[in-house]
Amino acid sequence: MSTSDVPPDEMGWDPNATDDALEQMLSGQTPTSDEWRELAGFVQDLHEAAPARPLVSEDLHVAAMVETSHLIAENGDPVVRPVSNADAPAPQVSGLPKLRRKPMKRSTRTLVRVLAPIAAIFTVMGSMAVAGALPHPVQKAVSHAAGTVGLNLPGDDESTNVPDQDDQGENADDQGDNDDNQGDSSTTDTAITTNDQGDQSESSDTQTSADDQGENDDSQGDNNNQGEDTQSADTSGDTQSGDSQGGDTSGGGDSQSGDTSGGGDSQSGDSQGGD
Amino acid sequence: MGAEWAWRELYRETAPAVDRYLRARGVPDADDVVGETFVNVVRAIDGFEGDETAFRAWVFAIARNRATDEMRRAIRHPIVPASIEELDDRGPRGDVETEAMEGLVTDRIGRLLDRLTPDQRDVLLLRILGDLTIEQVAIAVGRKPGAVKMLQARGVAAIRREIERGAVTL
Numbered sequence: 084m085s086t087s088d089v090p091p092d093e094m095g096w097d098p099n100a101t102d103d104a105l106e107q108m109l110s111g112q113t114p115t116s117d118e119w120r121e122l123a124g125f126v127q128d129l130h131e132a133a134p135a136r137p138l139v140s141e142d143l144h145v146a147a148m149v150e151t152s153h154l155i156a157e158n159g160d161p162v163v164r165p166v167s168n169a170d171a172p173a174p175q176v177s178g179l180p181k182l183r184r185k186p187m188k189r190s191t192r193t194l195v196r197v198l199a200p201i202a203a204i205f206t207v208m209g210s211m212a213v214a215g216a217l218p219h220p221v222q223k224a225v226s227h228a229a230g231t232v233g234l235n236l237p238g239d240d241e242s243t244n245v246p247d248q249d250d251q252g253e254n255a256d257d258q259g260d261n262d263d264n265q266g267d268s269s270t271t272d273t274a275i276t277t278n279d280q281g282d283q284s285e286s287s288d289t290q291t292s293a294d295d296q297g298e299n300d301d302s303q304g305d306n307n308n309q310g311e312d313t314q315s316a317d318t319s320g321d322t323q324s325g326d327s328q329g330g331d332t333s334g335g336g337d338s339q340s341g342d343t344s345g346g347g348d349s350q351s352g353d354s355q356g357g358d
Numbered sequence: 359m360g361a362e363w364a365w366r367e368l369y370r371e372t373a374p375a376v377d378r379y380l381r382a383r384g385v386p387d388a389d390d391v392v393g394e395t396f397v398n399v400v401r402a403i404d405g406f407e408g409d410e411t412a413f414r415a416w417v418f419a420i421a422r423n424r425a426t427d428e429m430r431r432a433i434r435h436p437i438v439p440a441s442i443e444e445l446d447d448r449g450p451r452g453d454v455e456t457e458a459m460e461g462l463v464t465d466r467i468g469r470l471l472d473r474l475t476p477d478q479r480d481v482l483l484l485r486i487l488g489d490l491t492i493e494q495v496a497i498a499v500g501r502k503p504g505a506v507k508m509l510q511a512r513g514v515a516a517i518r519r520e521i522e523r524g525a526v527t528l
Contacts, residue, residue: 098511121521132467133382135374144393148365151400
């Protein structure tokens, strides 16, 4: 607000002069100029219109103030704090209240409300992931994610591939056994070789070779190869060799018995040659 | 927690001036408003910072806000005047002549104050009845001291004009 805002009829009244005159009147001095006579009368009448009176409700009001301060103190907040703690904390008259509540901040409460369900979901999902009970894609993803941090969880790939690999391993082991049996006991009974072949018959490929062996005893030497590799291509080769050996048995059955690992086989080869 | 004697000291130091200011503003049931003002002082004193001068201005700021609320409430819920029978039942009220004179002065002052704007009236009442300085009034009404000084000058000019016009005789 500036002096330009003052209406024309109020111009000429200096705010500072007015304040000085009013200050004189309030301090009990009589204005020196008649210019302020109206103002002096107004101030006097105002004092008369609203005289100071004894406050009959003083005790009631002070009691309300004390009660209010008690209520605030019971809530844990001191009513009056020292302006500065530079010298020392102000001693408390009544000490701290026994029950002092520290309400959680709103931001913390909101954070807990958000994080608690997330933590619960992670706990349940983690338990299900460890048990491998999650749905197929979820389990796969969780297992992959856990694997990156070094945790070994059952994954979908492992659960489907492991039985095949185990079977293959067993086949390999069995095949190894065949090799071992055949290598170790080249002169043992035919029954042992037959059992090994029976083990091999767990796979369809080896059944073919077993048939070949049944048709042609000379193919047992090839059967050793089948023990090393159960590919059907070898089986077809064995059949051809069996046929050719069948022709050869008339001439040299002994040589076969000496070369091949199965001595019993050579005997059957000899019988065929006799036939 | 403040002791009772401390609260009483604060009350006695400030309450009479607050009571006069509230009555001059025409606040109905000024005594209750004084009590509410000081209860609010207790509630809010934890956030107050300043010296004794600022405290007095701060108390009047609370009283001014309470007076405004009370005036608004009185407008929304006007008080029905008591009937003659009810006044008779309450018995004699004291010196009739004194009451009449007080009534005249109050009426005159009331008419003068009605010529002022609310801000001018508040500034003059706080300066005269509240015995506040310009700086204290500035705190109480939430204005700058220069603006308060200008409001005061314009209020005094308006009063002087009314008196010279003869609308109100002092």
